Amino acid sequence: MQPDTDYTIIGLRIKTWWAMFFVFCLAPLIHPVVSLLAIMTLAFFSLKEYFSMIRSRKADRRLYLWAYLSIPFQFYWIYIEWYGMFIVFIPIYVFLFLPLPRLINKGTVGFMRSVSSTQWGLMLMVFGLSHLAYFQFATPQYGAGLVLFLVVLTQLNDVIHYLVSLYFGKRKVVPTANLNLTWEGFAIALIVTTGAAYLIQLYLTPIGPVFGIFSGLLISLSGFFGSLTISVLKRDLLIGDGHKFDALKKKYLSRIDSLTYTSPVFFHMIRYFFEFM
Known part of the structure; x- marks a missing residue:
């Protein structure tokens, strides 16, 4: 021991x-929708706890807001069974446009750390866990x-x-x-x-x-x-x-x-x- x-x-x-x-x-x-909502809730709280670990600046708050807003979209793609958008939304579209709230009038200090850590959280807590919800819609x-x-x-x-x-x-x-x-x-x-x-x-x-x-x-x-x-x-x-x-x-x-x-x-x-x- x-x-x-x-x-x-x-x-x-x-x-x-x-x-x-x-x-x-x-x-x-x-019902599959009940499972989807339960997993979406789990993803939200997991992402929230992940953000609580990061030493964030005031300029990062808008970035976190946009990250949270991506959660219902990711699970909506599952609900309508749009696999193409489900699989690229966070890895590509969110990745490309997530830095915009941090870029506009927020300076350059801590840019790389805040954007990359936010994307890491989305990939793990939202994109990764969202696959659990897709099983029942896919089959x-x-x-x-x-x-x-x-x-x-x-x-x-x-x-x-x-x-x-x-x-x-x-x-x-x-x-x-x-x-x-x-x-x-x-x-x-x-x-x-x-x-x-x-x-x-x-x-x-x-x-x-x-x-x-x-x-x-x-x-x-x-x-x-x-x-x-x-x-x-x-x-x-x-x-x-x-x-x-x-x-x-x-x-x-x-x-x-x-x-x-x-x-x-x-x-x-x-x-x-x-x-x-």
């Missing part, structure tokens, strides 16, 4: 994982099962990685950013997640055992890189602000970091290999 680990976080994590599991199970069964027949498959495996991968790292982890991946990411946790989580994908794909998806195994590997790897990226990002943005860093451990961002990566990766894998998407 890690002698300097706060074990009270375990209970909080488990409660949050179960709450997310319940939401992602219930919302798709009610109404299998969408709910695919979302459940993805969320269960992503959360399982996080749980196993966290617990193994907590109790048995020795070799830390990035000790300066996250003490709970170890190579032992990564290896065991990869095996367990892949095995679970093989077992549950039959009940939740039409992808078959081979792609079930491949999906488990892909979700575990992308989830690991998602957690690692968000951990390093938070540490970089909150250097010298330990109190805020500790507070954010209990927020949304520490629970959905893996989903920001696994959602688009799994979505595009399914879309590429299967015609029902």
